[in-house]
Amino acid sequence: xxxxxxMQKTVGSQAISVKQMDSGRRFQWGLIASYAILVLFTIIYAxxxxxxxNTSLKTMPEFMKNAVAVTQSFRFxxxxxxxxxxxxxxxxxxTLLYTFFATxxxxxxxxxxxxxxxxxxxxxxxxxxxxxxVALFLPPALVPQFQLMLRLGLYNNPVGYIMLFLSxxxxxxxxxxxxxxxxxxxxxVAALDGCGYFRFVLSIITPxxxxxxATVAVLHAIGIWNELILPTIYLTNQKFYPITRGMIVFQGVxxxxxxxxxxxxxxxxxxxxxxxxxxxxxxxxxxTQGAVKG
Amino acid sequence: MNYxxxxxxxxxxxxxxxxxxxxIYMLIALGPSLATSVFSFTDATGIKxxxxxxxxxxxxxEFLMMGQASLDNYAxxxxxxxxxxxxxxxxxxxxxxxxxxxxxxxxxxSNFFRTLFFMPVILGAVIQGLIWSLFLYPMGGPVARIMAxxxxxxxxxxxxxxxxxxxxxxxxxxxxxxxxxVIFIAGLQTVPSELYEAACIDGASSWQVFQNVTWPLLTxxxxxxxxxxxxxxxQAWQLFLVLLGYRNGTQVLGYLIYATGFGQTSGSxxxxxRQGYAAAASMILFLLVLVLGMTTQAILQRRExxxxx
Numbered sequence: 001x002x003x004x005x006x007m008q009k010t011v012g013s014q015a016i017s018v019k020q021m022d023s024g025r026r027f028q029w030g031l032i033a034s035y036a037i038l039v040l041f042t043i044i045y046a047x048x049x050x051x052x053x054n055t056s057l058k059t060m061p062e063f064m065k066n067a068v069a070v071t072q073s074f075r076f077x078x079x080x081x082x083x084x085x086x087x088x089x090x091x092x093x094x095t096l097l098y099t100f101f102a103t104x105x106x107x108x109x110x111x112x113x114x115x116x117x118x119x120x121x122x123x124x125x126x127x128x129x130x131x132x133x134v135a136l137f138l139p140p141a142l143v144p145q146f147q148l149m150l151r152l153g154l155y156n157n158p159v160g161y162i163m164l165f166l167s168x169x170x171x172x173x174x175x176x177x178x179x180x181x182x183x184x185x186x187x188x189v190a191a192l193d194g195c196g197y198f199r200f201v202l203s204i205i206t207p208x209x210x211x212x213x214a215t216v217a218v219l220h221a222i223g224i225w226n227e228l229i230l231p232t233i234y235l236t237n238q239k240f241y242p243i244t245r246g247m248i249v250f251q252g253v254x255x256x257x258x259x260x261x262x263x264x265x266x267x268x269x270x271x272x273x274x275x276x277x278x279x280x281x282x283x284x285x286x287x288t289q290g291a292v293k294g
Numbered sequence: 295m296n297y298x299x300x301x302x303x304x305x306x307x308x309x310x311x312x313x314x315x316x317x318i319y320m321l322i323a324l325g326p327s328l329a330t331s332v333f334s335f336t337d338a339t340g341i342k343x344x345x346x347x348x349x350x351x352x353x354x355x356e357f358l359m360m361g362q363a364s365l366d367n368y369a370x371x372x373x374x375x376x377x378x379x380x381x382x383x384x385x386x387x388x389x390x391x392x393x394x395x396x397x398x399x400x401x402x403x404s405n406f407f408r409t410l411f412f413m414p415v416i417l418g419a420v421i422q423g424l425i426w427s428l429f430l431y432p433m434g435g436p437v438a439r440i441m442a443x444x445x446x447x448x449x450x451x452x453x454x455x456x457x458x459x460x461x462x463x464x465x466x467x468x469x470x471x472x473x474x475x476v477i478f479i480a481g482l483q484t485v486p487s488e489l490y491e492a493a494c495i496d497g498a499s500s501w502q503v504f505q506n507v508t509w510p511l512l513t514x515x516x517x518x519x520x521x522x523x524x525x526x527x528x529q530a531w532q533l534f535l536v537l538l539g540y541r542n543g544t545q546v547l548g549y550l551i552y553a554t555g556f557g558q559t560s561g562s563x564x565x566x567x568r569q570g571y572a573a574a575a576s577m578i579l580f581l582l583v584l585v586l587g588m589t590t591q592a593i594l595q596r597r598e599x600x601x602x603x
Contacts, residue, residue, distance in 0.1 A: 112311040284476050
């Protein structure tokens with residue numbers, strides 16, 4: 001605003017303040033640099049995925065001849081090969097089963113933990129919440145957890161494996177924070193109308209906190225879907241393997257046959273990618289919330 | 295006022311439904327976590343029914359003061375710190391840079407870029423690792439060609455241990471930079487735009503704006519990201535498993551714990567199941583995380599008080 005006389009020379013709807021023009025010129029280089037950095041990072045981030053897609057459509061001789069040339073053969077047969085050779089139907093259904101059951105049971109128990117804590121309907125609510133948070137800062141539970149599962153006879157057992165995924169402290173924190181935003185008067189009205197506790201939480205509270213449940217469920221499910229360490233430790237029988245573990249086995253056998261391996265990796269990637277693009281909002285809000293509170 | 299559903303015994307209903315969640319959590323998470331220190335004083339193995347003896351500090355002595363094996367442990371410890379240092383600084387710096395670029399109103403398509411850069415986070419270590427094994431294909435793969443064009447050469451993941459280790463750092467940063475970025479973007483969005491306008495009117499340069507407006511107001515996200523990155527990278531080792539296997543000269547502490555406690559690389563070879571020893575190593579990693587985490591936290595809090603209060 002330091003040169004008002006110049007400003008008046010601008011015409012009609014195209015009016016741009018001198019200050020903005022000044023800064024526009026000044027920031028031009030900054031803008032070019034910004035786009036240059038973005039282009040560079042787009043190559044680094046999209047490149048590996050495009051390479052995967054391209055390789056998955058090649059024949060083996062084609063790949064050997066030139067690893068980066070664009071596919072000529074568009075060999076979709078690779079996907080069919082990978083699907084059957086990598087034992088996908090079995091591993092994929094195992095992963096779906098583990099993810100589904102563990103997430104559903106976890107969410108059910110978590111809502112009934114988070115609700116009374118948020119409302120302070122149980123004694124020592126604050127202390128109980130602290131008890132959940134503190135686990136994030138304690139030593140890894142790996143060894144005693146293994147000893148426990150071994151003694152319970154749940155080693156190499158799908159039920160035992162699902163049990164390992166029934167706790168997630170950050171999820172409780174996110175749910176508690178969200179439930180606090182639901183007005184408490186709802187509880188009193190419901191109780192006066194004779195609505196029982198169980199029915200109230202399930203049929204009134206649960207729908208009201210859907211965004212938080214979606215966030216927690218998605219984060220929890222992604223964690224189970226991607227888990228590699230626990231199946232490596234707990235599942236020795238190949239017929240129980242989830243897709244992550246199965247993929248490592250497949251890599252061991254077909255490691256040099258990149259077209260088929262790439263097709264297998266792509267098949268494994270697509271469900272997560274679709275889920276991510278659909279639920280991106282919940283995933284990112286969950287991560288930033290969890291990070292700030294944790 | 296405390297309001298309860300039902301009267302008399304009905305007041306116990308919330309406790310009844312609270313119980314399963316707490317019980318499971320104590321059984322599989324909190325209890326085992328606390329028991330790690332107890333197991334670190336025993337010679338527990340992974341064999342069912344084998345007797346467990348109390349052996350005092352023997353595991354710690356073996357880990358820290360027993361010739362060549364201990365030197366390997368110290369090397370793994372050093373590598374863990376090196377990994378933490380590189381991953382934290384680079385991931386923090388790049389995450390901040392990209393977040394600031396995407397937060398500019400003049401930059402088009404920021405949603406697309408945010409989605410692309412965040413995507414690896416949800417793919418998990420197996421996919422991340424396999425995608426990069428292909429991208430780093432040594433015989434004429436894309437990175438090999440670019441490096442050849444620039445006159446450089448690398449054996450990538452099959453090369454010298456130090457070289458393979460460096461590539462794992464790169465991939466770790468590629469995989470997790472998105473988390474740092476979205477936390478910074480969330481922080482940047484809380485900076486009131488009037489402050490930028492005011493600074494602009496006062497004729498501040500971009501660097502001055504960053505130094506005096508953005509950076510101080512970003513303190514909460516800076517703290518969160520630093521702590522998350524430090525703690526996360528000290529404990530991360532999944533990519534090592536997928537990319538390298540248990541290879542001499544590349545092990546970090548997390549992988550060492552797994553390998554001694556649960557056998558080498560794949561499930562078929564169960565050469566060592568020394569779980570007491572692994573528990574002791576877990577405690578050492580835990581202490582490392584605790585000391586570094588608390589020191590950082592103390593420094594950050596002092597800084598926060600200086601800037602904001």
